Each structure stands twice: as C-alpha cells, then as structure tokens.
Amino acid sequence: MTIKKIIIFILLLIGNETNAQSDYEIRYLGNMGIAIIHNDSAIIIDGLHDYYDKYYLPTDTTALQAILQKKMPYKNIVAIVITHKHSDHFDSLLVTNVANTHASAILLGGNQTKSLLGINVKGRFIAATDSLLHMINPNIRMTLKKIPHINPARHAAIENYRIEVVWNGFRLIHFGDAEILPVTIQGLKQAPNVLVVPDWYLENKAILYLNQLNPKKIILSHIDPAAKKISKPEKLKPELYQFLVYGDKIKIKNDLKRND
C-alpha cells in the first residue's frame, strides 16, 4: 500500500467512526427501563429500580455498574426521567446514587416521584404538574404529560407521565404504564422514530391508537421475563421490537431531518 492509499484508508476509518457515533441507540435496562444513547451522552427513562416481583425484570446490574462507574456508553448521563413512582419503574435509592454520580444530570418526573427522593437530589428534580416542557440543552427537548395509569380502579391516584424526547431530529415517546385511551396519544405529532409501550398495548383497541400515531418503530416492554417472544399482530402496521432480556438494543441510523 502506498502512503497515499494508507492515508485515504485512515480517513475512511475516521469517517465511519464519526457516522457510527452520530447514531441513536436504545438499550434495555429492565421492565420498561431504557437508555437513549447518542454520541457520548445518555438519557435514562424508568431504568433505575430494584427487584420487585418475579414478573418484572429489575435494572441490569452490568449496565448499572457501568452507569455508576461512568463508563461508555454511560459516561455522561444528561437526564434521568421517571414516568411514575411504582417500584417496577423507580427506586429512590438507586436514582439518588446515580444522580450523585452524574452530578449534572437533570431529574424529571411528577411530584409523587419527587416526594420520595432524598433532600440532596430533590433540589435538582424538575417536577411536572399535569404537563411540562423542559429544554435539557439546546438540542434536547423533553415534554411530559400526565396520562391515566392502567387499571384506574386500583391505580387512579397514581400520576403516570408520558415522556417525549426530541434530540436533534430524533423523537422517542415512552408511555409508562398507560391505560388504553385516546388521551394517551393526544397532542402528539405523528410518526415519531420510536415509541416505547407496555405489553398490553398489543390489544386490538390499542393497536388502533398505535397505527394512528404511526411510529417508525415500536418497542414492546414491561414483559414478564418468563414470557416468550410475542408474534406481531397482523393489524399492527409499524415495525415491532420486543425488549425482553438484558442486552436487547436497537440502533437507529442518523438519517433524520432536523424539522423539530
């Protein structure tokens, strides 16, 4: 190889690396917990909770160690977001530990969650009352909206928040433990890149809402760890992924237009 060819080869390698870094990756952390990773930054949604019951997968300990040691891809956690206070979505001690390690991370959620946190991190928590729009930085916009929790007969008092993240052009929506209702998708622009839903959203009634919202990809979560992969319902139009075991992840190429 001539020197010129070697230089071109190195430049191509660097170019590939840059492209790879600008992708978005969604990693499974347990139950409905995910991390959105882009370049060297990450946002955690519902990803910090302990063992609760055999039906719910607690936070992946390998990922948790990397988070607490600030190892890639968790070098820089910019936000920790919580849909609601239930123990299969949130653990105050774990959130406090991670928040103390990642001292510049913004904490977002409802007042019910905030009230369960220690005094030292409470001050950093931005709490929504019904709805909230918060810019984490000029590139990341978070929108929270209170939507009813599943099984209102039992959980009417639980404040469950829908989380919308817009990171440059990339848009992800996380429903938390949403009831199947028209209000769940109300006010959302169609065709987000990713929608994270609980497994009961494959019911016929919910499929109508999912098709209406028309996300590019749906991630099904909140799945009993003993369950097998569910086959995609015929009526469901968007692509379906299932987050079922630790290590599950999807990568989204950065071919997004900056129209937000």
Ligand SMILES: [Zn+2]
């Ligand atoms: Zn819940």
